[in-house]
Amino acid sequence: MTTQTVYTFKWRCYIHHLLVNDVSGWIQLLQLWSQILVKCIIKQILVPLCQCWLESVSKNSLSDKLDSVRQQLQLKLVKSLKEYRNLYIVQHRIGGRLIYPESLRYLPLYILALCKSLALCGGYADVSLDEHCAAGFSMMILPARRLLNFIYPSLYRLDEALAVEPDMIDGALKRLPLTLQCLDTAGLYLLDDGFTFLVWLGRMLQPELMNDILGVSLSNFPDLSKIQLRECDNNHSRNFMAVLRALRERDSSCYQLPRVVRQGEQPREGFLLLSNLVEDQMTGTSSYMDWILQIHRQMRSSG
CATH class of the missing domain: 3.40.20.10 (Severin)
Structure with missing residues (x-):
């Protein structure tokens, strides 16, 4: 039984318990959701997208494929924050604010750093294929803690x-x-x-x-x-x-x-x-402030 299967089983059991016994337990549900998401975030977001990048290396148009992976990263971030917002808004009035669990407060920053990493940044003319491959391989074999320090030193x-x-x-x-x-x-x-x-x-x-x-x-x-x-x-x-x-x-x-x-x-x-210096604006990339504003606008426009 995989780790993902265990988390999914616990998740379903907990939802059933709350729906049957205690509606107010949705607050606890949100806390559990954030804990599970923290444990799964590396395997469910970072690693699959690194694997997607490795598949794209064999294609002819490397720059287009890397751009597609960066867009997928941003889309997954918007969807995850939107899901949390939809759950949280049941109990609280939050207006148009961008919210996320405390344990994931650095998630947008890590996603931005990943997009600017050697594995995913630029295209064929910006970074050599050897550097792309070396960085991508390192990201796939590193444990979670070292991976985060690698993309955000x-x-x-x-x-x-x-x-x-x-x-x-x-x-x-x-x-x-x-x-x-x-x-x-x-x-x-x-x-x-x-x-x-x-x-x-x-x-x-x-x-x-x-x-x-x-x-x-x-x-x-x-x-x-x-x-x-x-x-x-x-x-x-x-x-x-x-x-x-x-x-x-x-x-x-x-x-x-x-x-x-x-x-x-x-x-x-x-x-x-x-x-x-991933929080600064680089050639063809956004600064951290511009990135957060862009994520916020996409969340609101997607309803």
Whole structure:
């Protein structure tokens, strides 16, 4: 018996119980619905659409097929939010608001990130076939938690966290939204997608802090792609390596290798960092704000 069959059976039994015994139990029904949807969302939405994408790779018109998959993702999101709205509106007056269960508050953001991922973004001329295949394969084999971190990487500011005591560093790391507005030119940031640690050096970052972490002076070592980070004999470097160890210990199934890029270093900054800022508007794609407004309009227009 599959997981989906078990959830479906429990769902039907619970509906029957509520209809026979307690009409007011619809509130509990909504809570159960959201819990089941959270458990099924990866298998029912993300994975099937990844499989649909893999089938589309063998077709001649790759860009058209990818666009079709992105539209399917958006349609499934609109339908799922509309279903929840129709159930919830029985007990509450909500007007024209966009509502969803608390456990799914990030679902629109994850769907947007999936549409902008290497597996589904652009077309044949924008991303190479090898990159499409590699990203699609990774998405299909990753467990749910790592999949979400892969399509929406974790962004941390480190220059402030390095000033605290070593045993408090893990608690000082605060995840930031993936938008250019969160990047300070005087800051040190780390992007973790589950496979790689990308260290971003702001243009105005203090030279002393930069040299302590890198172990070399940038004036003597201009090619950051060849830098190998190691622990040096200073507090900044020790705390920085402690941060990397703390993040790796959160998931021991993968060992992320660090890469370093500096603000304004093109084209490396573009494809290593800027392409991961999924909440910003990119070429041919919407920002997160525009995406939410579009979803809201589609829900209202569909009745």
